Amino acid sequence: MAQYYHAHKVDPDLCRGHMTCMRLCPTQAIRVRNGTAGISEELCVDCGSCLVGCPSDAIVPISDDVSETSRFKYKVVVPSPVLYSQFEASVHPYIIHLAFQELGFDAVVDVGDSAEALAFALVEYMKEYTGPLPLISSHCPSIIRLIQVKYPDLVEQVVPLDVPREITAREIKKNLPAKLGLEPEDVGVIYVAPCPARMVSIKQPAEKASSWFDGVVSIKDVFSVLMPHVVGIKETFKESMVPDDFRFTGGWATLGSITRAARMENWLAVSGVHPVMRILDDIENSRLRNIDFVEVLAHMLGCISGPFNVESPYVARANGIKRMQKYLTKAEVDPDDIRKKLKEGYYFFENPVLPRPTTYFDTDLETSIKRMKERERVYRSLRQIDCGCCGAPTCMAFADDFVRGEAKLTDCIFLAQQPDEK
Amino acid sequence: MIKEALNASVLEGVERLDTSVEQVYASDLMSDVLAFGKPNSFLVTGLATQQAVISAHMAEFKGVVFIRGKRPKDGAEKLSRDNQLVLMSTELDMYDACVRINSATRGDSPEPVVVTAQEQAEKMLLSNEFEIQGDDFAKAGIVSTDIKSILKKIGFDSKLVRRVAISTYEAEMNVVMHADCGKVILSVTPQMIEVLIKDQGKGIPDVEQAMQEGFTTSTEEMRAMGFGAGMGLPNIKRNTDEFEIDSEVAVGTTLRMKFNI
Numbered sequence: 001m002a003q004y005y006h007a008h009k010v011d012p013d014l015c016r017g018h019m020t021c022m023r024l025c026p027t028q029a030i031r032v033r034n035g036t037a038g039i040s041e042e043l044c045v046d047c048g049s050c051l052v053g054c055p056s057d058a059i060v061p062i063s064d065d066v067s068e069t070s071r072f073k074y075k076v077v078v079p080s081p082v083l084y085s086q087f088e089a090s091v092h093p094y095i096i097h098l099a100f101q102e103l104g105f106d107a108v109v110d111v112g113d114s115a116e117a118l119a120f121a122l123v124e125y126m127k128e129y130t131g132p133l134p135l136i137s138s139h140c141p142s143i144i145r146l147i148q149v150k151y152p153d154l155v156e157q158v159v160p161l162d163v164p165r166e167i168t169a170r171e172i173k174k175n176l177p178a179k180l181g182l183e184p185e186d187v188g189v190i191y192v193a194p195c196p197a198r199m200v201s202i203k204q205p206a207e208k209a210s211s212w213f214d215g216v217v218s219i220k221d222v223f224s225v226l227m228p229h230v231v232g233i234k235e236t237f238k239e240s241m242v243p244d245d246f247r248f249t250g251g252w253a254t255l256g257s258i259t260r261a262a263r264m265e266n267w268l269a270v271s272g273v274h275p276v277m278r279i280l281d282d283i284e285n286s287r288l289r290n291i292d293f294v295e296v297l298a299h300m301l302g303c304i305s306g307p308f309n310v311e312s313p314y315v316a317r318a319n320g321i322k323r324m325q326k327y328l329t330k331a332e333v334d335p336d337d338i339r340k341k342l343k344e345g346y347y348f349f350e351n352p353v354l355p356r357p358t359t360y361f362d363t364d365l366e367t368s369i370k371r372m373k374e375r376e377r378v379y380r381s382l383r384q385i386d387c388g389c390c391g392a393p394t395c396m397a398f399a400d401d402f403v404r405g406e407a408k409l410t411d412c413i414f415l416a417q418q419p420d421e422k
Numbered sequence: 423m424i425k426e427a428l429n430a431s432v433l434e435g436v437e438r439l440d441t442s443v444e445q446v447y448a449s450d451l452m453s454d455v456l457a458f459g460k461p462n463s464f465l466v467t468g469l470a471t472q473q474a475v476i477s478a479h480m481a482e483f484k485g486v487v488f489i490r491g492k493r494p495k496d497g498a499e500k501l502s503r504d505n506q507l508v509l510m511s512t513e514l515d516m517y518d519a520c521v522r523i524n525s526a527t528r529g530d531s532p533e534p535v536v537v538t539a540q541e542q543a544e545k546m547l548l549s550n551e552f553e554i555q556g557d558d559f560a561k562a563g564i565v566s567t568d569i570k571s572i573l574k575k576i577g578f579d580s581k582l583v584r585r586v587a588i589s590t591y592e593a594e595m596n597v598v599m600h601a602d603c604g605k606v607i608l609s610v611t612p613q614m615i616e617v618l619i620k621d622q623g624k625g626i627p628d629v630e631q632a633m634q635e636g637f638t639t640s641t642e643e644m645r646a647m648g649f650g651a652g653m654g655l656p657n658i659k660r661n662t663d664e665f666e667i668d669s670e671v672a673v674g675t676t677l678r679m680k681f682n683i
Contacts, residue, residue: 153580281567284584285591286657360575365683366612368576373548374457381480400575403453409476416472 004041005204007062007196008051012036014058019388021050021059026273027150031401032391042358045145046197047273047298048307061196061308063218069104072188072214074180077105078168081112081251081320082194082303083219086311089322091230093248095237099229105190109172112249115164116331119261120338121347122161126292134268134283134291135159137258141201142298143276144353148206151280152355159293161347162207164251165191165198169212188214192222194306197298208350218308247329253320255302258295269295271302361404375399382412389413424464427526428512428519430487434499435508443484446523448516452477459483464508466519470494472501479505489516548576548610554597556623562598566590569608573615582681585661586615589679592654593619599644600624601674615681626669633659633667 017035029043030050037058039050051059069075077100084093097108126135138144138159147154169189177184191213193199199218202211252258259267268291270279276296282288299305304320305313341347361368379399390411392398401407410416424446425432425439432439447459448466452473455465461482467474470492478486479501485508488494493511502509512519550572552565570587574580590606597604601623609616626632635656659665664680 150574153584281570282563284570284587285563285566286588287563287591355580357574357580359577361577365577369548369610369612370457371453372572372576372610374453376548376550377456377480405453409452409473409480410471415476 004044005200006039006041006044006046007199007203008046008048008059009062010037010039011058011060014056014060016056016058018055019391020053020055022391022393023388024049024053025393026277027146028393028397030393031406042356043149045142045149045273045298046195046200047142048196049273051196052307061199061218061220063199063216063221069188069190069215073186074107074176074182074188075105076107076109076172076176076187076189077192078109078111078165078172078189078213079192079222080165080194080198080219080303081110081253082306082309082316083192083222084323085253085304085316085320086219086223086309087230087319089319089326091234091323092237092239092242093323093327094242094246095230095233096226097246098233099226102229102233103225109168110247110249111164111168111251113331114167114171115251115257115261116249116333117338118161118164118167118347119258120333120335121342122159122258122262122293123264124339124342125159125161132157134266134288134294136280136283137293137295137297138349138353139163139252139258139295140197140297140303141206142195142197142273143296144201144206145197145356146273146276146298147280148353148356149358150277151284152357154280154283155353155355157283158353160207160349160352162349166212167347173212190214191216192219193217194219194303194308195299196307198306207353219306220308220310223310248323248327249331250324250328253303254317255297256295257302259293262293264293266290266292267295268293269297271297272300273298360400371403375403378402378409381415383414387413423526424485424487424523425510427522428487428510428514430510430512433493433509433511434502435485435506438485438506438508441484441508446520447483448520455481455483466516466523468492468516470498472498474498475501475505475507475509478507484508485510487512487519489514489519548572548608550608552606552608554594554601554604554606554619554621556598556600556602556604556621558598562595563591565594565606569606569617572608573610576610578615578683582615582683586617586679586681589658589661589681590617590619592658593617593677593679596654596675597621597623599640604674613683615683617677617679617681619677619679620674621676622674625671625673625675626667627671629667629669 015036017032019032021037022030022032026047026049027043027045029040030037084096100108136158138161147158172189177187191202193216199216202213202216205211255271256269259269270276279294301313301317304316361371379396382395384395386394390398392401398407443462443464445460445463446466447463449455450467450469455477459481463483465478465483465486467486468489470488471494474486475498487510489512491511491513554565566587569590570583573583573586601621604619604621607618631637633655635653662679663682666678669675
């Protein structure tokens with residue numbers, strides 16, 4: 001089933017069959033069979049927990065090669081705002097722009113302006129919205145996938161507005177080639193991503209045919225080549241060198257950025273896949289009826305703890321806040337222009353976010369009910385200590401696997417060695 | 423009797439040969455044994471492995487007979503000894519074995535009991551029980567979330583699952599807020615999902631009044647936590663296809679919620 005693209009895979013030569021990833025996976029997408037981990041394409045939501053946790057570094061990201069961009073005549077880099085937070089607050093954002101230019105990029109464009117515009121568009125959208133509440137932010141691609149897979153009925157509560165990076169890339173692709181007198185295919189727009197989910201959302205978007213980006217690289221990969229340039233430039237850098245028209249607009253990198261930017265009243269901001277799942281359960285149970293909007297992000301504290309980052313999320317957070325205080329230029333929004341564009345559909349996803357429910361049983365309802373009963377029976381006969389030795393994260397997952405024909409009862413070390421003493 | 427009918431050799435459990443069994447179940451697929459086998463049956467199978475013995479034990483069978491002279495691999499004998507199972511082996515194939523058992527048992531019951539797939543399906547209810555503790559706000563919502571996850575896995579339409587989840591959640595919250603403890607029984611048939619919630623507690627003096635939107639007896643504290651806005655019962659009524667409420671003061675309340683599939 002090569003249906004779903006994922007930005008990371010298990011390298012069977014490196015995998016030593018640790019159970020770490022299996023236990024870390026929030027959607028229970030990993031099984032360790034015959035000494036090697038396997039990730040279910042259907043269930044994986046690209047959060048990257050396995051990638052960070054693997055003790056043998058056997059889960060490897062699939063990233064574009066930075067040099068692949070040489071085919072473009074004009075190269076634009078759009079860094080995630082998280083990238084800046086990887087550098088100490090004393091590093092002027094302009095230094096980072098200069099470092100990118102030394103690396104061969106012709107321009108650096110930040111997502112802050114688009115983020116501000118989208119925040120305003122969100123407020124406008126919510127004024128008109130009459131459907132079920134709360135609305136759920138569309139910012140985190142990992143959470144969008146989680147909703148598609150595990151909470152299919154909640155897709156209609158996902159805000160159908162696009163994300164700052166895509167709006168930014170679209171602006172560049174639409175306007176820049178004409179300005180430069182180049183063909184659209186000569187201008188390459190590359191994104192620098194803090195997490196595998198962003199890579200996937202660019203390689204295989206959930207809500208459009210294709211991304212506006214031409215390529216995507218991880219912060220980790222970029223950081224190592226960027227750092228020497230940053231150090232070099234900083235040695236001779238003086239603030240007077242910053243051109244008057246330079247603007248640093250920030251963007252959404254930490255939890256709460258969206259709700260703050262949109263100045264919401266009845267909001268919640270939740271991060272981490274497990275806490276998010278609890279909130280989504282609450283929403284499904286129709287609790288949280290008095291909340292208008294939830295910002296949900298897959299990683300604790302927000303994108304600054306995405307798996308492709310180098311700096312500790314707490315340090316990154318401090319860096320980010322300090323840099324904003326020092327250098328932030330408030331993005332300008334033109335309310336009338338945004339209202340007009342919103343009406344024209346400019347900010348919306350091209351396609352609706354559709355459910356992507358997993359079929360546990362490939363059978364008709366009747367048989368599935370029987371299988372479910374069988375699962376209960378199997379589960380009751382297990383020790384229920386979630387030892388994980390069978391290669392499934394919990395006894396319940398093992399029972400699931402058994403009724404779907406993916407595991408043998410003798411895979412359970414207790415059932416195989418010794419029947420339970422009643 | 424099975425031993426004689428099949429001319430079988432007993433591998434294990436000679437001392438238990440007089441055990442009586444209610445049914446004979448023949449299959450090589452152990453997942454079917456677990457799904458359809460009834461307790462106190464005897465398994466006829468060609469799968470001569472530990473797996474067969476474990477499955478028979480889990481399905482609460484009395485014993486296993488292996489066909490076509492098969493003998494189980496190591497460990498199966500010890501397993502069946504530990505689990506009080508009889509283990510036999512016959513030279514007959516599965517069909518012959520079943521026919522012989524059938525004709526041998528005719529004396530006891532004149533007609534062999536034939537259970538059609540349809541009848542079996544109707545009896546094959548999924549039935550799960552859950553407990554709710556009154557006043558335990560930290561755990562409130564767990565039962566409805568569990569039920570939701572079971573229904574999602576079966577593959578019910580997500581809109582239907584959500585209606586069940588909302589109704590169950592409201593009912594669960596009512597138990598947490600107003601009762602001492604409660605029991606939830608989820609039953610699923612191919613036609614219907616039913617959630618029964620029975621609590622022990624103070625009960626509802628005036629059910630009609632309680633069904634009105636906005637009517638609430640919850641405390642200030644409960645409302646501060648976002649519960650008890652007096653929407654619970656009306657909300658349940660809205661989301662169910664059939665809804666019965668039965669309450670006795672100082673005894674408890676029983677809710678029966680039905681959802682058509």
